[in-house]
Amino acid sequence: MLSGLLPSAVRADLVWSAATGWRMEGGVLSGLTGSEGNNALDQMNKARAAEESGSSRSAIKGYASVAKKFPNSIYAPEALYRAARLHLARKEYSKSFESYHDVLSRYPNTKRFNEIIGEQYRIASAMLDGARDRMFFGLLPGFAQREKALGYFETVLSNAPYSDYAPLSLMNIARGHDRLNQVEDAVDALDRMINNYPQSLLTPDAYLKIAQTHAAMVEGPFYDQASTKEAITYFTDFMLLFPSDTNIANAEKGLDGMKTMLAESKMKMGDFYFYKRNNYKAARVFYNAAITAYPESAIATRARTHLNEVEAKAAGNPPPAADASAPAPAPKKKRFLFF
Helix, strand or coil: CHHHHCCCCCCCEEEEECCCEEEEECCCCCCCCHHHHHHHHHHHHHHHHHHHCCCHHHHHHHHHHHHHHCCCCCHHHHHHHHHHHHHHHCCCHHHHHHHHHHHHHHCCCCCCHHHHHHHHHHHHHHHHCCCEEEECCCCEEEEECHHHHHHHHHHHHHHCCCCCHHHHHHHHHHHHHHHCCCHHHHHHHHHHHHHHCCCCCCHHHHHHHHHHHHHHCCCCCCECCHHHHHHHHHHHHHHHHCCCCCCHHHHHHHHHHHHHHHHHHHHHHHHHHHHHCCCHHHHHHHHHHHHHHCCCCHHHHHHHHHHHHHHHHHCCCCCCCCCCCCCCCCCCCCCECCC
């Protein structure tokens, strides 16, 4: 950007007034001289006149011409900025976002940096929540563009990783992937949020949400418990790190459910080896694992009872009566644990 290259003594600010049009203040250089400078100024004034009269399409066209023809002038970043505002007013969200992005990428020292990041965040949020691009000269709405919104949040994150909008963007990325049933991507966004912004006010929400997301992936006690274990880890971390959080009761309930699920899964495995395979060694391992998973639960009490039955049968005593809790065959699904 011109203002980033010039000494402060000669930097100029571009100022508009209805009486005088565009003029420079606070400096002497615009990046252009002679007829070229006059031409750029004239085009800026014509674009602004079109904007003031409500001819937004003509104004956008004029500003785009300035930015293209005079990229090294003081007028270019202002032209792109004003075009972005006009696109947004016309509900051309994608064009607005890209015009704002052009300002930041070409002129990173712009004094409007924070303002533009905020506008880009709001555009991405609106698109994630269903806002549609106005297309075909405003006659027909475009399709919902949630996938594009996720990319826009990533752009905000990349452009301003230390701003307040960075953790907000990651939370919205997680929310968007969740809406699109892209669970692994949602978990990745939450994980980045936790690791990159541990001091953010949103971090407790990220811990709880990632725990709940893993919990939602659990298919039942007959299936792989990797998600159950992850949920337990994050529920536990949440409770340890944020004991005064208003959602602590929800975390306690979630943790109880996941520990119960894990213990029940171990019980099912123990029952399988005990009742279906007469494998006492394996049964002992899994019944003890059920107790370890949730020692104070009713499942742990059942596991201790079954361990006594295993020991009795292993010692050659009469087999126990048929156990009503022995598992019935489960329907086959992915990640099914039993043979």
